[in-house]
Amino acid sequence: MQLHTDPMQHEPASRAGDLLDASALEQARAIREGHVSSVELTRGYLARIAAQNPQLHAFVEVAYRRAPRWAAHKDRERRQRGELPPFHGVPIGIKDLNIVRGFRARFGSRALRYLWGVTDDLTVRSLKRAGCVILGKLATSEAGAMPVTEPDIHPPTRNPWDPTRTPGGSSGGSAAAVAAGLLPLAHGSDGAGSVRIPASFCNLFGFKPSRGRVRNPYGHSNLHLLYTCGTLTRSVSDAAALLDAMTNGERPPASFAAGSCDRPRPLRILYSLHSPFGAADPEPAGALQRVLRLLEAHGHHVAEGPQLAGSLDEFLPLWQALIASAPLMRGKLQPITRWIVDGAKHLDKRSLLALHARLEQRVDDAWGDADILVTPTVACLPPRIGAFTAPGVDPEAGFRAAAVLGGFTAPFNVTGQPAASIPAGFSETGLPIGVQLVGRRMQDAQLLALARQLEPDLPFRRRPERR
Numbered sequence: 056m057q058l059h060t061d062p063m064q065h066e067p068a069s070r071a072g073d074l075l076d077a078s079a080l081e082q083a084r085a086i087r088e089g090h091v092s093s094v095e096l097t098r099g100y101l102a103r104i105a106a107q108n109p110q111l112h113a114f115v116e117v118a119y120r121r122a123p124r125w126a127a128h129k130d131r132e133r134r135q136r137g138e139l140p141p142f143h144g145v146p147i148g149i150k151d152l153n154i155v156r157g158f159r160a161r162f163g164s165r166a167l168r169y170l171w172g173v174t175d176d177l178t179v180r181s182l183k184r185a186g187c188v189i190l191g192k193l194a195t196s197e198a199g200a201m202p203v204t205e206p207d208i209h210p211p212t213r214n215p216w217d218p219t220r221t222p223g224g225s226s227g228g229s230a231a232a233v234a235a236g237l238l239p240l241a242h243g244s245d246g247a248g249s250v251r252i253p254a255s256f257c258n259l260f261g262f263k264p265s266r267g268r269v270r271n272p273y274g275h276s277n278l279h280l281l282y283t284c285g286t287l288t289r290s291v292s293d294a295a296a297l298l299d300a301m302t303n304g305e306r307p308p309a310s311f312a313a314g315s316c317d318r319p320r321p322l323r324i325l326y327s328l329h330s331p332f333g334a335a336d337p338e339p340a341g342a343l344q345r346v347l348r349l350l351e352a353h354g355h356h357v358a359e360g361p362q363l364a365g366s367l368d369e370f371l372p373l374w375q376a377l378i379a380s381a382p383l384m385r386g387k388l389q390p391i392t393r394w395i396v397d398g399a400k401h402l403d404k405r406s407l408l409a410l411h412a413r414l415e416q417r418v419d420d421a422w423g424d425a426d427i428l429v430t431p432t433v434a435c436l437p438p439r440i441g442a443f444t445a446p447g448v449d450p451e452a453g454f455r456a457a458a459v460l461g462g463f464t465a466p467f468n469v470t471g472q473p474a475a476s477i478p479a480g481f482s483e484t485g486l487p488i489g490v491q492l493v494g495r496r497m498q499d500a501q502l503l504a505l506a507r508q509l510e511p512d513l514p515f516r517r518r519p520e521r522r
Contacts, residue, residue, distance in 0.1 A: 248464025255489025314500025
């Protein structure tokens with residue numbers, strides 16, 4: 056994996072100091088007010104990436120030479136322009152399922168090792184308009200197919216809290232980079248939990264917006280798409296502002312950021328400790344109970360909800376069709392990805408639409424008149440690297456074992472509801488645990504406001520020790 060490293064030219068500037076660990080909005084304010092330059096922040100992060108990425112493998116490509124030039128352009132613009140976009144000069148990373156001009160677009164696969172972006176996709180254009188400086192591309196599982204980030208094109212991406220563990224997937228590089236302090240925030244995407252699972256495993260705030268709220272990066276208008284772009288941050292404010300920057304689909308009456316500042320009215324909240332694949336382990340279940348007590352203390356009505364019925368075999372055709380739609384060359388795929396793609400050969404569009412509608416109605420029936428559903432984000436703690444992808448593991452068995460990680464998250468990709476993973480504590484061994492909040496369709500602002508209400512009492516800003 057060639058990263059074009061030139062770390063000796065990118066030592067962190069002294070004025071950046073603690074701002075490297077500040078929120079993205081705090082960094083943007085410091086740049087606007089002239090307390091720090093975009094170049095200083097960019098060089099500081101590049102130095103951290105050069106030091107830590109060889110162990111973490113969060114980035115698959117880094118713009119060591121180009122990013123400081125882009126940052127210098129932002130600094131010139133600051134002196135020449137009046138009003139600046141919200142993230143002017145702030146560094147960001149883009150998941151390698153998106154197209155960025157001048158970067159490779161490998162989708163985590165050897166099948167696309169020579170594909171280069173000649174233009175920016177719609178999401179990346181929005182982030183550039185918001186003023187972001189792109190430092191590089193972030194690791195993903197092959198075609199986003201797995202909830203761990205262990206493709207063949209580089210060593211497995213590791214969790215900054217425990218390098219023997221996975222940071223999750225498929226936005227594992229995004230989560231590992233933000234958790235390790237290599238970026239203030241990152242772009243991700245979520246098709247069955249691919250933002251929320253890594254957020255849970257890395258002690259981050261991960262937000263999947265309602266289907267259609269953020270325009271598809273490739274211009275698809277399919278109302279049944281499972282995936283949407285999302286955010287991985289260390290604060291609700293950063294996530295809301297980044298969602299505003301990314302939103303170029305259906306707009307709400309007010310911005311995400313403005314709506315997230317509203318005080319939530321007393322809400323009817325249901326909770327469940329059981330996914331369609333089984334019950335949560337004791338420590339994630341305990342984290343959920345702590346969050347429920349906080350919700351009750353804030354005046355919300357909390358009651359146990361029904362258990363969602365279903366099976367992996369019911370959801371599997373939707374997932375097979377999604378992964379098979381990626382521009383992949385079958386002969387160069389990992390065994391699990393090939394098994395998924397092969398399963399899509401005999402699927403037809405009419406049966407898939409009927410299946411989607413049936414599963415969506417099942418979730419809606421269980422939801423009832425609740426405002427919010429609360430579950431563990433993942434039923435277990437972060438698995439060890441190689442648990443599902445080690446050589447010799449049967450592809451179907453490996454996928455089925457890994458799919459359990461998405462048991463609580465995938466149903467809400469079917470319905471297109473907004474969902475977030477909030478940092479909710481740590482295991483006895485110090486591993487992060489997330490709790491999932493799910494809102495009604497297009498009620499993203501209400502969900503953000505609830506997360507903001509809980510934020511002061513939860514470990515949003517706690518970071519792993521820098522190695």
